[in-house]
Every structure is written in structure tokens, then in C-alpha cells.
Amino acid sequence: xxxxxxxxxxxxxxxxxxxxxxxxxxxxxxxxxxxxxxxxxxxxxxxxxxxxxxxxxxxxxxxxxxxxxxxxxxxxxxxxxxxxxxxxxxxxxxxxxxxxxxxxxxxxxxxxxxxxxxxxxxxxxxxxxxxxxxxxxxxxxxxxxxxxxxxxxxxxxxxxxxxxxxxxxxxxxxxxxxxxxxxxxxxx
Numbered sequence: 339x340x341x342x343x344x345x346x347x348x349x350x351x352x353x354x355x356x357x358x359x360x361x362x363x364x365x366x367x368x369x370x371x372x373x374x375x376x377x378x379x380x381x382x383x384x385x386x387x388x389x390x391x392x393x394x395x396x397x398x399x400x401x402x403x404x405x406x407x408x409x410x411x412x413x414x415x416x417x418x419x420x421x422x423x424x425x426x427x428x429x430x431x432x433x434x435x436x437x438x439x440x441x442x443x444x445x446x447x448x449x450x451x452x453x454x455x456x457x458x459x460x461x462x463x464x465x466x467x468x469x470x471x472x473x474x475x476x477x478x479x480x481x482x483x484x485x486x487x488x489x490x491x492x493x494x495x496x497x498x499x500x501x502x503x504x505x506x507x508x509x510x511x512x513x514x515x516x517x518x519x520x521x522x523x524x525x526x
Contacts, residue, residue, distance in 0.1 A: 340499055341379035345451035349376060350439055351412075352457035353389035359458065359481050359488040359503050365511035372510045373411050376454065383450060386442055387412045390419040390433020415442070440465040447472035454479060455497075460490025467496055479503055 341347070349372075360367050369387075376382050387407050391400055408414045419433035436459065443453060447469040455462060458480030466476045478497040480489040483504040494500055 341452065343380055345380040346383045346449065347376055347380045347452045347454060348383050348446050348450045349385040349454045350443055350456065351385070351387045352435065352439065352455075352459065353387055354433065354435075355457040355459055355480070355488070356503075359484060360511065362484045362488065363481065363504060363507060363511075365507050368510050368512045369407060369412070370410065375506075375509055380452065384446065385412045386415060386439070388415045388435035388439050390435060391416050392419045392431055392433075415439075436461050443469050447474050450474055452477065454501075456480070458487070458489035458493060460492045463490070463492045463496045466493065470496075470498070475499070477501060479506070 356367060373382070373385060376385070389400065389404070391404070404414050404416065415435065415438050417433070417435070417438070419431045421429060421431050424430050439457075440462070443455075443465050446453070451473075452475045453469055454477045455466065456479045458478070466478075470476060475498045476496075477499040478489070478493055479501045480493075481487065481503040482489045482494070482500075483502055488503075489500075
């Protein structure tokens with residue numbers, strides 16, 4: 339990882355994408371350690387966490403995580419997931435946060451030196467290119483080592499740096515807990 343002690347850093351975490359990548363590697367993310375890692379690399383200005391919330395009941399399994407993140411240094415951005423029936427008649431849930439992430443990345447581009455994007459979604463290539471045009475370096479955190487790879491080739495090529503999540507597992511990972519509900523919706 340190439341970080342400079344005086345640079346201003348912002349994290350942009352695609353919650354569903356990070357959860358899926360970590361789950362495929364059989365670990366959970368320790369979000370406290372994650373903040374500590376990036377605080378030690380420079381001046382962490384903001385850590386965004388994005389996720390859609392399934393609101394079928396009064397209780398969401400994600401609510402405790404969202405509350406913890408909100409009280410412990412993360413700026414949590416949520417919206418209700420939408421339920422629909424697919425062509426095969428199966429009930430699905432959709433919650434895509436790409437637009438919210440892109441807007442926040444563009445808004446922060448003038449105030450940040452280095453953005454760290456936790457997502458392998460190729461849809462982010464255009465926004466990465468746009469913030470780079472404003473002078474921001476962009477590091478993408480995802481994985482090429484999973485089967486299947488979680489990182490789109492076009493995003494990997496556009497990024498200034500890549501951190502493979504597999505390599506961060508010992509630093510920010512912990513044994514997986516089976517009660518999380520983060521990746522249980524369809525995100526396109």
C-alpha cells in the first residue's frame with residue numbers, strides 16, 4: 339500500500355460488495371481494525387459505509403451493525419431495499435448504492451488526496467476516472483484471488499493502486515459469524 343502520512347484519505351465502502359468478498363474468503367471484517375489501519379496511513383477525513391436495508395419487519399439484522407458503525411467513526415448511508423418478483427417468479431430484493439457512492443466521491447474529490455474504494459464493481463470505473471481528473475489517487479480494495487474474482491478488470495486497470503482483500507484478511511479479518519444478513523439481497 340502506498341500512502342503518505344500527510345495525505346487526506348476517505349474510505350468509500352460498498353457494504354454488500356465487501357460483505358460478499360469477505361464471505362467468499364470465509365472471514366468477517368473487523369470495522370474497528372479497518373479504521374485503525376487507514377488512520378495509521380494518513381489523515382482519515384471520512385469513512386463512508388453504504389448499504390440498502392431490508393425493511394420487512396420492525397427489526398433488520400443489519401441494524402446493530404449500522405448503529406455500531408454510526409457511533410464508531412463511520413458515516414453510514416442507507417436506503418430501503420426494494421422487493422420485486424423476477425421472471426422465474428422468485429421474490430428478490432434489490433438495493434444498489436452506486437449512485438450515492440458516486441455523488442459522495444465526486445463531492446469529496448476537491449478535499450481529499452486519496453480515496454479508498456472497497457468494491458470490485460466495474461460500474462465504478464467512470465467515477466474513479468472522474469475523481470482522478472481532480473487529482474485524487476484511488477486505491478481499490480477487492481479481490482482477484484477469490485473464485486470467482488470479485489474485481490472487474492476495467493476497475494482494476496483504472497485504479498492507481500489495488501489492495502487484494504485476501505492480503506488484508508490477517509489485518510482486518512475475524513472468524514465469520516453466521517448471523518449477518520448483509521449480502522442476502524440482489525445488487526446489480
